Amino acid sequence: MPSSLQSLDPRPPSPDSPALEDHWSLTIKPHTKWWDLRLADVWNYRDLLWLFVRRDFVSVYKQTVLGPLWFFIQPLLTTLVFTIIFSSVAKMSTDGHPAMLFYLAGTTPWNYFATCLTKTSNTFVQNASIFGKVYFPRLIVPLSIVSSTIIQFGIQFLLFLGFLAYFLIIGTDINPHWGLIVILTPALILLMAALGLGAGIIVSSLTTKYRDFTFLIAFGVQLMMYATPVIFPMSSIPEKWRWIIQLNPMSAPIEAFRAVFLGGPIPWSSLGISTAMTAALLLVGVIIFNKVEKSFMDTV
Amino acid sequence: MSTVISVENVSKLYRLGEIGTGSLSHDVNRWWHKVRGKEDPYLKIGQSNDRTSTGGSDYVYALKDVSFEVKQGEVLGIIGRNGAGKSTLLKILSRVTTPTTGEIKAKGRIASLLEVGTGFHPELSGRDNIYLNGAILGMRKHEIARKFDEIVEFSGCDRYIDTPVKRYSSGMYVRLAFAVAAHLESEILIVDEVLAVGDAEFQQKCLGKMRDVAGQGRSILFVSHNMGAVLQLTTSGIVLADGRLAFSGSAEDAVDYYSSKCRPDGMLYEVEHKKRAWTGSQAVKIISLSFPGTSPIFAHGETIVFSAKLRAQTNVNPCRLSLTVFKSDGTPVGSCFGEECIPIKNRETLHAEVRMKNFPLAPGYYYMGVAVGRGNHLDGNVDFDVVMDVLNFEVQAPMSSENTSSSWSHGWGSIIFPTIETIPHS
Structure with a gap:
């Protein structure tokens, strides 16, 4: 072949390498085994995961004046409203903690979970145009959403830490589990990320065919907040109804988060149950997601 | 020469009409047949894909029992009328969707270029988009970094490389996007009609680049309606008609076949x-x-x-x-x-x-x-x-x-x- 531009590829595949000779590196079949999750494929595309996170971060703040400051304003106002309505007006219990700090300790992790869930539940429908043109492990997209949402969480977490420091300095009676903060904080974030991801990809798989779930998720997440001890402590629920709230896998991480920073007993057993439920949900989610990703272009 | 892609009896069934109407009942019906170990009831009623006739069935075969092979270093042209099943075939090959029946086996990475600039983000600079697009197409970051200068040079956009691509002219956009794709190191490249964009000079550059790629022992599957480009680039060709493989042979014979026979013929x-x-x-x-x-x-x-x-x-x-x-x-x-x-x-x-x-x-x-x-x-x-x-x-x-x-x-x-x-x- 004539070649005007000289060989640009320093690593052309060698024609007689044994690997190419006798084994197929890729098989496209109508059906694959459900346990074939192709996670190695996801690992091969890890650079793309990072680039998506970067893209999301850079593109969100382009052409906004306040930039990441928006993440401060939203939880600050929400907490203020909660403090006025639930604490001052409705006189709901905050387990003896300062109301402002109590609500921030609830909404900060809850917001992270809720954002992860809502954003990942849109994966297929939102990315249909790019998914329709090129293959890469689709799981990269929800994973990148969960990762880039950590930035938003980090900013709100800083806000929370600021308030915590203020209340500690003015001598409020708060007893954080100092020794556990370093271990439990990342563990809880991971747990909530996994939960948001698992539930989100299940919903996103269902929305490809039945769009109804898009509407369900919008107010479902809001309703779910009231079934999670975000604006009330678990202790305010009558003993015999408590199991209902504990069935919600988000209850334990929120309670634990609050206990680590504000003091109180850490609900180890419910955390264990929540972790098991999360693992199951995530596994089911990945299996469904993998099944749907192969042919969702035909139905979306 | 060894075979790098082997397509065996691939079929693809599509459901016509509005999706969502009755699909739940069809799903239940399909599930019920599956539970009893019977064949999918909707696979039987599929008709061949002729877009001009209105058939009775809601299900249609976009592809029906297509089989062919691609050898290493071969440039295969895929030709056919609109709706003959070319895009469906490419989508299956690039794993955007799965075949209904049949199997495809391949050796090495498949990179598909069904659209120029997939995943380009308008707010990001040309530099960022090269990395992003490269990664979407399956390159590792260090591979892109190594080829970065070549990509920029090929695209001819060095001056604007740090400008957001939303400020690019459409020509520059396409040049940059093709440049990324052209420097993929995949063993198999799938190209769909991308030459339709860009000016004549750039089109020639693209054809030249693709010829180089083939010269390095990599294989290309090329879809085009431009018979000139097909003849210029490809070494062999297949013709699809109504979802079936109508002809397979040398590029010249395929173009001839397409021109003469592959129309609703007869007297x-x-x-x-x-x-x-x-x-x-x-x-x-x-x-x-x-x-x-x-x-x-x-x-x-x-x-x-x-x-x-x-x-x-x-x-x-x-x-x-x-x-x-x-x-x-x-x-x-x-x-x-x-x-x-x-x-x-x-x-x-x-x-x-x-x-x-x-x-x-x-x-x-x-x-x-x-x-x-x-x-x-x-x-x-x-x-x-x-x-x-x-x-x-x-x-x-x-x-x-x-x-x-x-x-x-x-x-x-x-x-x-x-x-x-x-x-x-x-």
Whole structure:
């Protein structure tokens, strides 16, 4: 072949390498085994995961004046409203903690979970145009959403830490589990990320065919907040109804988060149950997601 | 040469119509059959993919039992009419969707270029988008970094590399996007009609680059409607028609096959119930069109004759026929309006013979669109009925003077002009 531009590829595949000779590196079949999750494929595309996170971060703040400051304003106002309505007006219990700090300790992790869930539940429908043109492990997209949402969480977490420091300095009676903060904080974030991801990809798989779930998720997440001890402590629920709230896998991480920073007993057993439920949900989610990703272009 | 892609009996079934209506009941039905160990009930009723006829089934085969192989270093052209199943095949090969039945095996990475600039983000700079697009296409970050300078040079966008791509002209956008794709290190490259964009110089550059890629022992699957590009680039070709593999062979043979056979062929065109792209009043309707004789092959200069069967629904007296001749690749060559001389009364069926005298068509493959109506391009016209994609025919070099016409080049166009007068001045 004539070649005007000289060989640009320093690593052309060698024609007689044994690997190419006798084994197929890729098989496209109508059906694959459900346990074939192709996670190695996801690992091969890890650079793309990072680039998506970067893209999301850079593109969100382009052409906004306040930039990441928006993440401060939203939880600050929400907490203020909660403090006025639930604490001052409705006189709901905050387990003896300062109301402002109590609500921030609830909404900060809850917001992270809720954002992860809502954003990942849109994966297929939102990315249909790019998914329709090129293959890469689709799981990269929800994973990148969960990762880039950590930035938003980090900013709100800083806000929370600021308030915590203020209340500690003015001598409020708060007893954080100092020794556990370093271990439990990342563990809880991971747990909530996994939960948001698992539930989100299940919903996103269902929305490809039945769009109804898009509407369900919008107010479902809001309703779910009231079934999670975000604006009330678990202790305010009558003993015999408590199991209902504990069935919600988000209850334990929120309670634990609050206990680590504000003091109180850490609900180890419910955390264990929540972790098991999360693992199951995530596994089911990945299996469904993998099944749907192969042919969702035909139905979306 | 070893085989790098092997496609075996691949079929793809699509459900027509609005998705969501009744799909739940179909899902339940399908699940019920599966539970009892029976075959999917909807696989049976699928019809072959002919977009012009309206079939009874809601399910249609976009691809049916397609099998072929691609060898290492081979550039395979995939040709076929719109809706023949080319895009479906590419989508299955690039793993955007799965086949309904059949299997594809491949050696090495497959990179697909079904669209230029997939995943480009308008807010990001050219630099960021190179990395992003490269990663989407399956490159690792260090691979892109190593090739970064080459990519920028190939695209010719060095000056704007740190500008957000939303400020790029569409040409620059395409150049940058193709540059990324051209530097993929995949063993198999799938390219769909991307050459349709960009200016002529860049198109040549792309073709050159693809030839290089093939020269390095990598394989390319190339889809195009541009037969010139197919001939220039590919070494072999397959022709798809109505979702089936109609032909497989050398690139030249495939293009020839496509040009001559791969149209709704035959001598008689029953068009009464054919779907119309444009619906007129149908005061007079075209029922059928046909070539007399045995084959629609005419020598250059020979009078092309066909007959038309018309039926009137009201009294329009008289009307005329008009026609447009298209090249096999879809380019219109020219049109002609006949005289208003067809006397046709209400509910009458009438045959008319049409003679195309002295049409200066160069050797090649053509087809026609035929209309019945009144008026012409000078006095204004109205069409009652129009049928497209009919009356395929071939014009061959005349037997007598082979030396002149047989050497007619495709690049000279489709019309042999009568003559020119040259008057030398001393």
